Amino acid sequence: MIALSVIISGIFFGAVASAIARRKGRSDILWFLLGFCLHLFGLVVLFLPSVCKVGITKKCPECAEIVRAEANRCRYCGNEFLAANAAEVS
Numbered sequence: 001m002i003a004l005s006v007i008i009s010g011i012f013f014g015a016v017a018s019a020i021a022r023r024k025g026r027s028d029i030l031w032f033l034l035g036f037c038l039h040l041f042g043l044v045v046l047f048l049p050s051v052c053k054v055g056i057t058k059k060c061p062e063c064a065e066i067v068r069a070e071a072n073r074c075r076y077c078g079n080e081f082l083a084a085n086a087a088e089v090s
Contacts, residue, residue, distance in 0.1 A: 009039055010035070010036040010037070010039060011036065013035040013036065013038075013039045013040060013042050013043065014031075014032040014033065014034075014035035014036035014042065015032065015035070016035060016043065017031040017032060017034060017035030017042040017043055017045050018031050018032035018035065020043070020045050020046060021045045023050075024045065024048060024049070024050040024051060025050055025051035025056075025057065025066070026045065026048065026051055031045050049066075050065075050066035051066070055069060056068070056069055057069055058071075058081075060074040060076065060077060060079055060081075061079070062074065062077050062079040063076050063077040063079065065077070
């Protein structure tokens with residue numbers, strides 16, 4: 001009975017760590033395994049910064065937070081991004 005509860009809690013913590021890691025641009029499979037094996041300690045991904053992926057995300061020049069590449073305004077500080085090319089804004 002104890003083994004079943006350990007497996008269920010491992011799946012829960014693994015799924016939560018995986019979902020958080022995916023939102024931060026990190027490997028969701030790796031963090032699922034860490035959450036499954038280490039349970040609560042696998043949630044250390046909460047404290048890691050987001051990863052900037054070229055073409056998908058960009059870094060705000062004002063507050064240095066990671067936002068989506070298509071964003072016109074930073075969701076953290078409200079900084080408006082300038083259009084890189086007038087042809088793109090059609």
